[in-house]
Amino acid sequence: MVNQSDLFKYLLHLGDNAxxxxxxLSEWCSRAPFLEEDLALTNLALxxxxxxxxFLKYAGDIEGKNRTEDDLAYKRGERQFYxxxxxxxxxxxxxxxxxxxxxxxxxxxxxxxxxSNSTNETIAxxxxxSLKEVRYHFVHARDWCYRLGxxxxxxxxxxxxxxxxxxxxxxxxxxxxxxxxxxxxxGVTIDPSSLKVKWLENISEVMxxxxxxxxxxxxxxxxxxxxxxxxxxxxxxxEMQYLQRAYPNxxx
Amino acid sequence: MDTxxxxxxxxxxxxxxxxxxxxxxxxxxxxxxxxxxxxxxYTRRNEGSSIWxxxxxxxxxxxxxxxxxxxxxxxxxxxxxxxxxxxxxGAKQI
Numbered sequence: 001m002v003n004q005s006d007l008f009k010y011l012l013h014l015g016d017n018a019x020x021x022x023x024x025l026s027e028w029c030s031r032a033p034f035l036e037e038d039l040a041l042t043n044l045a046l047x048x049x050x051x052x053x054x055f056l057k058y059a060g061d062i063e064g065k066n067r068t069e070d071d072l073a074y075k076r077g078e079r080q081f082y083x084x085x086x087x088x089x090x091x092x093x094x095x096x097x098x099x100x101x102x103x104x105x106x107x108x109x110x111x112x113x114x115x116s117n118s119t120n121e122t123i124a125x126x127x128x129x130s131l132k133e134v135r136y137h138f139v140h141a142r143d144w145c146y147r148l149g150x151x152x153x154x155x156x157x158x159x160x161x162x163x164x165x166x167x168x169x170x171x172x173x174x175x176x177x178x179x180x181x182x183x184x185x186x187g188v189t190i191d192p193s194s195l196k197v198k199w200l201e202n203i204s205e206v207m208x209x210x211x212x213x214x215x216x217x218x219x220x221x222x223x224x225x226x227x228x229x230x231x232x233x234x235x236x237x238x239e240m241q242y243l244q245r246a247y248p249n250x251x252x
Numbered sequence: 253m254d255t256x257x258x259x260x261x262x263x264x265x266x267x268x269x270x271x272x273x274x275x276x277x278x279x280x281x282x283x284x285x286x287x288x289x290x291x292x293x294y295t296r297r298n299e300g301s302s303i304w305x306x307x308x309x310x311x312x313x314x315x316x317x318x319x320x321x322x323x324x325x326x327x328x329x330x331x332x333x334x335x336x337x338x339x340x341x342g343a344k345q346i
Contacts, residue, residue, distance in 0.1 A: 034257070036278050036289035043292045143284055 002186045006179040007120075008062045009082060010189060012072070013225065014123075015055035016083035019073055020233070021104065022048035023240055027091050040140060044101070047133040054126045074244035078234050079227040086169035088233040092162065095148050095155065099162030101141035106203045107173050108134035110195045119187035142206050149210025156211060163207070164215050171220025173199075179225070260286040261311060264294055265302040272304050280305075 025045035032038035056069035067075075086104065091097050112134055115127035148155040174196040176184075183189045204214050223229060243250055257279040263272035275294045280286035286305040294300065314322055326332070 034279060036280070036293055039296075040289065040292040043296060140288060143288070147281065147285075 002120075002188055003179075003182045004062055006182050007188065008059055009179050010183055011055050011059035011062060011123075012080075013082040015052050015059055015069075015072070016081045017087055018048040018055065019052035020081070020083045020087040020236065022046075022052060023236060024087065024089070024091050025097075028097070033094055041097075044137055044140065047130075047137070051126065051130050051133070054129075058122050058126070070244075074241045078229050078237055081229065081233060081237075082225055082227060083233075084169070084172050084224045085221055085230050086166065086172070088230060088236055089166065089169065090232055092165070093158060095158035096162035096165065098141055098144045098148060099159060100166055101137065102145055102203060102206060103163075103166060103170055103173075105134055105138040105141050106206075107195065107199055109138050110198055110202075111192070114190045114195070118189060123188065145206050145210040145212070149207075149212050159210065160212050163212055167215040167217045168219060169221050171217075172222040172224060175222055175225065177225045257281045257285075259308040260290070260305045261308050262286075262290040262294055263304040263306070264290075264300045265304075266299060268301050272302065275299075277308060278305070 022045045025041055025048065028038065028041040028045075030038065032041050052073070053069050056072045060067045060069060060072055086100065089100070092100075109131070112127040112131040116124055116131055118124040118127065145159065148159040150156070174193045176191055176193065180189065180191065184191050200214075207214055221230075258281065259277050260280050261277050262275045264275040265272045275290075278286060278289040278293055280289050283305065287303060290303050290305050291300075295303065
């Protein structure tokens with residue numbers, strides 16, 4: 001039997017990644033370049049929120065303190081969130097969002113392929129379902145990279161800028177901490193560092209075809225698994241959690 | 253300046269074996285984008301099993317001027333409707 005508090009933290013990590021990513025994507029609602037893309041981006045957000053719900057609900061079950069997925073989403077402070085920092089970054093312009101989508105969807109395809117074989121049946125089931133969704137997220141991001149990268153001088157420059165700005169947040173995707181040891185040993189998850197070579201290979205292929213240079217960054221940001229975040233998460237949560245904070249247990 | 257992307261007509265097949273039925277149109281710059289936009293616009297509630305997209309510029313449409321010539325002659329030819337047969341027992345669809 002795996003360490004339940006490690007499992008709880010890992011489920012929060014998976015749920016928080018999806019929840020915070022979803023929140024940022026949903027900020028595109030009514031602001032995308034055109035109507036169809038508006039629907040596309042918010043569709044991606046809905047996929048993520050479905051995944052967040054599944055993982056956070058299961059996290060609540062594992063914790064055993066009768067906390068629901070809503071309690072976990074709306075009643076935790078930023079130090080109790082374990083998402084990768086890249087998810088909480090402001091949406092930037094459209095090219096920036098596409099760069100972020102390519103980084104995360106390339107990663108998600110590899111992660112959920114691996115987690116589909118988790119020894120934990122619930123994680124395996126949620127991951128198998130998520131895999132179908134993130135494969136589409138990857139195709140959506142990839143095709144936009146081609147269009148922007150090979151489009152006009154301006155679209156190319158904006159996409160390159162997007163990758164340049166975000167790249168320092170990619171290192172964290174492959175980090176582990178002590179809470180992984182037991183989970184990896186029991187086959188609940190994999191060591192994310194094992195995904196790095198394949199991730200770089202897959203994303204480089206798309207970037208190369210888009211005429212985008214893979215940035216060379218010396219310093220990588222990190223902190224999500226410790227609950228240490230950028231300044232942006234607090235602002236995001238204050239907006240997302242406002243209603244439950246101002247009117248505790250409000251229902252509609 | 254017209255900043256809209258090209259228009260594509262979208263046809264959705266609700267289940268395998270059924271006809272592709274016109275669902276509406278989407279804007280897109282290429283065929284792949286048209287397919288993805290059609291998927292995101294028209295199949296979000298599980299409406300589809302297959303999608304066709306066709307550039308709207310390739311659709312030739314009849315005009316309202318042709319309506320008399322095209323459709324009027326069919327109005328008084330009730331014998332073209334198969335309503336003079338007795339339905340065989342047990343036949344569900346004819």
